[in-house]
Amino acid sequence: MKSKKTKYSKSKYKLKKYRHRKKKSVFARAKRRFSEYFSYWTKQGYRKQRNWIDLDNASKLFPSVMNATDTKVFRFTATVKDDIDPKLLQMALDQSYKHFPLYRGVLRRGIFWYYYEESDLHPVVEKETDYPCRSLFHYDEKQLLFRVLYYRNRIHLEVFHALSDGTGASWFLQLLITNYVLLRYPESRSERIELPEEFQYTRYESGSQLDDSFTRYFNKKKNEKSINVKEMNPDESEKRKWKRVYQIYGRKTQDNRMQIIESEMPAKDLLKISKDRNITLSVLLTAIFIESIHKTIKRKNKERSVTISVPINLRQFYQSHSARNFFATTLIGYTFGQEGKTDTFDEICECVAEQYSTATKVENIEHKLFSLVKLEKNLALRIIIRPLKNLILRLANKINNLSITAALSNMGKISFPKNIEEYVDQIYVYITASRPQFACITHKGILTINFSSPYQDTEIQMNFLRRLTEMGIPVTIGANDVNPPNTKQDADHSDYLFEQQLVQRENQA
Amino acid sequence: MKYCNSCKIKIKGSPRVCPLCKEPAVDAITKFSKEESTKAGTKNAELSEVNSIEADGSFDPFPIVPLHYKQYTLLTVLSAISIFVYVIMWLIYLKFPESGLLPRYIFFALVSLWLLVSAIVRKRRNVAKSILYQFNILSVLLLLLDKLSDWSGWSITYAIPLLVCVALFAIIIAIGFIQKEFGDYVLYLGAVAIAGLIPLLFIIFGWVDVLWPSILSIALSSIMLILLIIFRYRLIVHELKKRLHL
Numbered sequence: 001m002k003s004k005k006t007k008y009s010k011s012k013y014k015l016k017k018y019r020h021r022k023k024k025s026v027f028a029r030a031k032r033r034f035s036e037y038f039s040y041w042t043k044q045g046y047r048k049q050r051n052w053i054d055l056d057n058a059s060k061l062f063p064s065v066m067n068a069t070d071t072k073v074f075r076f077t078a079t080v081k082d083d084i085d086p087k088l089l090q091m092a093l094d095q096s097y098k099h100f101p102l103y104r105g106v107l108r109r110g111i112f113w114y115y116y117e118e119s120d121l122h123p124v125v126e127k128e129t130d131y132p133c134r135s136l137f138h139y140d141e142k143q144l145l146f147r148v149l150y151y152r153n154r155i156h157l158e159v160f161h162a163l164s165d166g167t168g169a170s171w172f173l174q175l176l177i178t179n180y181v182l183l184r185y186p187e188s189r190s191e192r193i194e195l196p197e198e199f200q201y202t203r204y205e206s207g208s209q210l211d212d213s214f215t216r217y218f219n220k221k222k223n224e225k226s227i228n229v230k231e232m233n234p235d236e237s238e239k240r241k242w243k244r245v246y247q248i249y250g251r252k253t254q255d256n257r258m259q260i261i262e263s264e265m266p267a268k269d270l271l272k273i274s275k276d277r278n279i280t281l282s283v284l285l286t287a288i289f290i291e292s293i294h295k296t297i298k299r300k301n302k303e304r305s306v307t308i309s310v311p312i313n314l315r316q317f318y319q320s321h322s323a324r325n326f327f328a329t330t331l332i333g334y335t336f337g338q339e340g341k342t343d344t345f346d347e348i349c350e351c352v353a354e355q356y357s358t359a360t361k362v363e364n365i366e367h368k369l370f371s372l373v374k375l376e377k378n379l380a381l382r383i384i385i386r387p388l389k390n391l392i393l394r395l396a397n398k399i400n401n402l403s404i405t406a407a408l409s410n411m412g413k414i415s416f417p418k419n420i421e422e423y424v425d426q427i428y429v430y431i432t433a434s435r436p437q438f439a440c441i442t443h444k445g446i447l448t449i450n451f452s453s454p455y456q457d458t459e460i461q462m463n464f465l466r467r468l469t470e471m472g473i474p475v476t477i478g479a480n481d482v483n484p485p486n487t488k489q490d491a492d493h494s495d496y497l498f499e500q501q502l503v504q505r506e507n508q509a
Numbered sequence: 510m511k512y513c514n515s516c517k518i519k520i521k522g523s524p525r526v527c528p529l530c531k532e533p534a535v536d537a538i539t540k541f542s543k544e545e546s547t548k549a550g551t552k553n554a555e556l557s558e559v560n561s562i563e564a565d566g567s568f569d570p571f572p573i574v575p576l577h578y579k580q581y582t583l584l585t586v587l588s589a590i591s592i593f594v595y596v597i598m599w600l601i602y603l604k605f606p607e608s609g610l611l612p613r614y615i616f617f618a619l620v621s622l623w624l625l626v627s628a629i630v631r632k633r634r635n636v637a638k639s640i641l642y643q644f645n646i647l648s649v650l651l652l653l654l655d656k657l658s659d660w661s662g663w664s665i666t667y668a669i670p671l672l673v674c675v676a677l678f679a680i681i682i683a684i685g686f687i688q689k690e691f692g693d694y695v696l697y698l699g700a701v702a703i704a705g706l707i708p709l710l711f712i713i714f715g716w717v718d719v720l721w722p723s724i725l726s727i728a729l730s731s732i733m734l735i736l737l738i739i740f741r742y743r744l745i746v747h748e749l750k751k752r753l754h755l
């Protein structure tokens with residue numbers, strides 16, 4: 001009773017106050033408005049000088065070459081035991097965000113270059129309602145370069161490639177999922193968390209996270225002694241000439257969304273197959289990919305090269321805890337229809353394996369990166385204004401793409417602290433692409449291979465996955481709908497068509 | 510969970526066709542229940558049927574997203590109106606040639622409309638930038654208009670100097686109420702203030718007879734610049750370094 005009374009009196013009081021305010025509201029409001037207005041010119045907070053940093057060598061390309069289809073956003077998906085609790089996920093995100101100063105950055109335009117600027121923005125988890133990997137950068141808007149989404153039991157981390165590469169983002173994912181599981185499943189807290197070696201503290205220090213490792217290792221001025229003339233000569237394999245590199249074209253999706261096909265399979269089965277052949281998993285997957293693409297080529301009689309662009313994580317060669325981009329790409333390929341070759345799968349494997357071993361030699365990588373960084377520091381290029389630079393980079397990218405058929409990215413293994421692991425199921429990763437592409441990652445013995453493509457056609461993906469099932473590997477796939485029925489009527493109509501099709505099939509049989 | 514007999518592959522969720530080969534997919538339960546029932550008895554098959562979604566975590570892995578179509582409404586309406594007006598004007602001109610320069614003015618008006626609208630739309634996220642762009646576009650347009658209507662100098666005598674004053678006040682008033690970081694605006698405000706010094710040239714070269722609009726513009730702009738340099742020097746240097754870094 002008492003509480004009711006106070007409540008009542010309180011509301012009355014409020015009413016009184018409100019009336020009182022209303023009487024002289026015009027004057028008061030004007031006064032308030034003016035004081036607000038003047039505070040803008042006097043308060044310190046409004047003239048904050050924000051910290052900013054330069055983009056690293058690899059990042060410089062992404063804002064220039066992104067477009068509506070190929071947004072250069074990649075996505076990590078983690079599935080956990082139950083449906084996601086958004087409130088706890090938000091808490092986990094808040095905790096993780098604190099440890100990732102890099103992710104506080106927004107991308108902005110200068111006269112000559114883009115740059116990252118520190119922001120006070122606060123990331124908010126959202127339910128996934130849109131298609132995967134929507135654009136994360138708008139030239140005139142300050143927005144964070146990553147987002148966290150959830151759907152059923154899935155947590156998605158989408159990151160703009162200019163901010164971070166897969167390895168950098170996987171650290172954020174590990175922290176986010178660990179925090180979420182600790183909050184969602186209190187049982188997991190009972191044990192003391194034992195951090196695996198890769199959860200070193202240095203990862204979460206702003207100094208090492210924001211490190212521009214490209215400049216640190218490959219800036220000629222700083223590292224003059226470390227290079228000698230011998231290394232500057234391009235290796236023989238670098239000069240490998242491709243014959244008419246095959247380009248994949250297809251029917252684009254209706255509204256430029258990515259076609260995603262995710263697949264999962266036991267890693268040990270694939271590892272056994274590659275061990276039997278005495279090759280690595282990457283080599284096996286690359287060879288299958290090349291073969292699958294070749295199967296789709298209509299005119300097979302000509303000499304054609306199928307080349308795959310493969311990123312190499314540079315952290316395995318150079319000590320770095322940077323969460324920013326630190327990778328190089330290399331081309332692995334195979335030329336079909338050469339004399340004296342029958343283009344069997346074994347031959348492709350052998351050729352790919354050989355290229356992998358030369359491509360991952362430190363000297364070869366170093367040479368390429370020194371010249372890339374040298375180009376970036378070239379004064380003539382630097383003083384070109386940004387809009388023009390964009391055009392040049394876009395053109396250069398187009399030309400470079402002519403020598404690439406497709407791309408793949410093997411993220412290797414990902415793991416979580418021991419007591420977290422049992423709550424986390426599959427991890428998926430994929431990136432937007434201007435041509436069919438796949439990324440794969442292994443977690444808890446399950447390998448997921450995820451295809452992304454701007455096209456509606458799925459022949460390459462089909463060839464690839466059928467090849468795996470033919471080898472006796474149990475594969476489960478999932479896909480997003482690129483041709484969804486727009487209205488109820490459409491849906492009913494397509495249902496009707498589908499049933500008719502089934503009837504026809506049965507009749508034929 | 511579904512199953513494709515052609516690809517020999519399990520498919521998550523309940524798509525009607527296999528995403529890979531577009532052949533009809535069958536229910537994985539009916540496919541596997543025979544094998545399972547022989548192995549583990551009928552109980553297992555029943556269980557999996559009852560709880561088919563939760564048991565294998567097999568719901569559609571992606572939400573169904575309706576097709577997005579780009580919205581061209583404003584753009585299409587604007588261009589339709591522009592073309593319509595222009596055609597009508599030409600018809601009038603052909604019928605009554607004595608109306609003289611009419612189509613030229615109409616063309617001019619339409620171009621101005623388009624330029625200003627596109628500047629407003631493209632730069633809507635930063636009010637100071639938007640005002641700077643509109644000021645530039647308007648100045649050029651007014652100069653052209655003056656030229657078109659047998660140069661009498663009204664554009665540089667009155668229009669441009671007064672436009673500078675309007676732009677300066679507009680920025681100062683707008684950003685005070687929007688209350689976002691001053692760093693985003695300071696350089697644009699500075700740019701308008703520097704543009705406000707250009708009427709000095711008009712006076713020096715004797716292009717204008719009536720001096721007060723030019724003097725007003727120069728005075729306001731120099732006050733603005735001096736205030737900016739005195740009170741926001743460090744911020745200006747910081748912003749310049751940031752945006753001009755090589």
Ligand SMILES: [Zn+2]
Pocket residue numbers: 513514515516517527528529530531532
């Ligand atoms: Zn199929």
